[in-house]
Amino acid sequence: MSEILCPNCNSIVQLSDTYAQCESGHSFPKENGVYHLISESFGEILYPFLEGVENYQRIHNSPIPTELLPQTPYIGENTHQWNIRRKEWEWMLNNLPASPSTILNYGSWNGWLSNRLVDKGHSVTAISEFRDEHDGLGSNQHYTNIWTSLLMDTSQPLFAEASFDGIVLNYCFPYHDQRELLKHVHRILKPRGTLFVIGLSLPRDPDKVLASYQKIENYLRAEGKPIGIRDFTPFLTRADLELLNEFGFSIYPMNNNWIKSTINRVLRRGSKNIVAIKQL
Ligand SMILES: [Zn+2]
Numbered sequence: 241m242s243e244i245l246c247p248n249c250n251s252i253v254q255l256s257d258t259y260a261q262c263e264s265g266h267s268f269p270k271e272n273g274v275y276h277l278i279s280e281s282f283g284e285i286l287y288p289f290l291e292g293v294e295n296y297q298r299i300h301n302s303p304i305p306t307e308l309l310p311q312t313p314y315i316g317e318n319t320h321q322w323n324i325r326r327k328e329w330e331w332m333l334n335n336l337p338a339s340p341s342t343i344l345n346y347g348s349w350n351g352w353l354s355n356r357l358v359d360k361g362h363s364v365t366a367i368s369e370f371r372d373e374h375d376g377l378g379s380n381q382h383y384t385n386i387w388t389s390l391l392m393d394t395s396q397p398l399f400a401e402a403s404f405d406g407i408v409l410n411y412c413f414p415y416h417d418q419r420e421l422l423k424h425v426h427r428i429l430k431p432r433g434t435l436f437v438i439g440l441s442l443p444r445d446p447d448k449v450l451a452s453y454q455k456i457e458n459y460l461r462a463e464g465k466p467i468g469i470r471d472f473t474p475f476l477t478r479a480d481l482e483l484l485n486e487f488g489f490s491i492y493p494m495n496n497n498w499i500k501s502t503i504n505r506v507l508r509r510g511s512k513n514i515v516a517i518k519q520l
Contacts, residue, residue, distance in 0.1 A: 242342055242344070242365060242399050242400070242403030242404055242428075243399060243400035243403055244260075244277070244390065244398055244399060244400075245262075245398040245399060245400060246262035246263075246264065246266050246277075246398070247277050247279040247282065247392065247396070247398055248262070248264075248266045248279050249262060249264045249266060251263040252400070253268070253277065253398070255270075255275060255388065257270075258270055259275075260277060271371070271378075272371070272373060272381060273377075273378065273380045273381050273389055274371050274376075274377040274378055274380070274389045274390070274391050275388075275389065275390050275391065276371075276391045277390050277392045277398055278391060278392065278393070279393075282393050282469075285466050285469055286369060286393075286469060288465050288466055289460070289465055289466040289467075289468065289469055290369075290370070290372075291465065292459070292463050292465030292466070293370075293456070293460070294372055295463070296456055296459050296460070297372070297374070297375065301375075303374035303375060304350065304374070306373065306379070306382040307382070309350060309351060309352070309355075309379060309382045309383060310355060310382070310383050310384065310385075312325070312350070312352035312355070313325035313326045313329055313356075314326065324513055325352065325353075327494055328438045328439070328494070328515060329353070329356055331492070331494075331498060331515060332408070332436060332438070333360075335434065335436070335517055335519075336360065336362070336406060336434070337406045337433070337434055339360050339361035339362055340361045340362055340363060341362050341363070341405035342362070342363050342365070342403065342404045342405050342406070342430075343357050343362045343363070343364050343365070343404060343406040343407070343408065344364075344365050344366075344367065344397075344399070344403070344404045344406070344407045344408070344428070345357065345364055345365065345366040345367070345387075345408055345410055346367060346394065346397075346407055346408060346409045346410055346412055346425070347367070347368055347394065347409065347410045347411055347412030347415075348366035348367065348368045348377060348389070348410060349368070349370075349375055349376075349379075349410065349411065350374065350376075350379045351366070351379040351380050351382070351383055353410055354366045354380070354383075354385075354387045355383045355385050355387075357387075358385035358386065358387055359385060362406075363387075364387035364388070365387065365388045365390065365404075366380070366387055366388065366389050366390070367389075367390045367391075367392055367394055367397065368389075368391065368394065369391065369392070369394055369469060370391075371391050377389040377390075377391055393469075394412065394416070395416055395417065395420065395421070396424075397424050397425075397428060400428070401427055401428060402428070402429065402430045402431065403428045403429075403430070404428060404429055404430060404433060405429075405430050405433050405434070406429075406433060406434045406435075406436065407425050407428070407429055407433070407436070408436040408437075408438060409421070409425070409435070409436065409437045409438070410438055410439060411438065411439030412439075413437050413439070413440060413476070413480065414472060414473060414474060414475055414476050414477075415470075415472045416470075416472065417470075418480055418483050419483060422483065422484075422487050426487075429520065431520060432519075432520050433519075433520050434517065434518070434519045434520070435489070435517065435518045435519075435520075436515070436516070436517055437484065437489065437515060437516040437517070438515050439513075440476050440480075440481075440513070440514040440515065440516065441475070441476055441512055441513055441514070442475075442476050442506070442510060442511060442512060442514070443475040443476070444510070444512070449474055449475045450474065453474050476514075478503065478507060481503045481506065481507075481514075482503060484516050485503060488518050489516040489517060489518045490516065490517055490518070491503065491506060491514060491515075491516050492514065492516070492517070493505075493506050493509065493511035493513070493514050494511070494512075494513040494514065494515060
């Protein structure tokens with residue numbers, strides 16, 4: 241098990257069945273199978289934001305039936321979102337550290353990847369800023385496989401140095417200060433560990449992506465909720481790819497051959513789906 245750190249005082253946190261507690265006595269609740277490692281100041285923004293987003297999702301989105309979650313990504317044979325994730329998973333399978341390894345699922349969404357990694361014998365920790373049972377960490381209750389689910393400020397991952405054999409940035413790379421994020425994941429990765437970035441997508445129409453975020457922000461504003469927990473550009477840019485290059489990642493546009501590519505070629509071909517890997 242990796243060492244988890246307290247968001248208030250940075251000392252080591254122990255997990256019990258019902259709560260988490262640091263060596264200095266700061267205590268954190270476990271709700272719906274998720275430990276809330278949230279400082280008071282971050283909670284003042286995060287919880288009202290989540291209330292707003294969860295209400296918005298209830299009104300506007302129809303989630304995957306929870307009984308289908310354990311089958312993911314092998315559902316929705318003809319849907320774009322699951323076609324891509326199946327390919328990403330099969331690519332990851334060829335590159336994962338030997339089992340059993342400790343893997344951090346960074347930005348875990350509905351648990352599909354954690355579930356598959358546990359199937360392969362790995363010890364999985366999932367982190368996210370979303371707690372919902374449909375599209376957040378709370379989804380873990382719908383699987384029979386078991387992993388550790390930690391709600392936290394993902395811009396400050398609460399782990400000691402060299403905690404994981406593998407880290408997957410799971411559809412979350414654009415939503416951070418990427419340089420800081422890459423420094424953090426290098427710090428908490430073990431020597432000879434592997435970093436994966438999946439869900440990299442160059443948008444055909446960035447304005448359309450921005451408009452969909454605008455819609456959520458307008459809703460949150462009208463409800464008197466925080467419109468976000470940090471600033472970000474909600475899609476991949478050339479600068480993001482250049483940063484991955486600078487940090488020594490290899491970039492693969494998703495196709496049947498998985499041939500390593502260059503940024504210019506990826507941009508010229510307008511590759512929609514890209515993965516990146518770095519083996520230390
Ligand atoms: Zn503490």
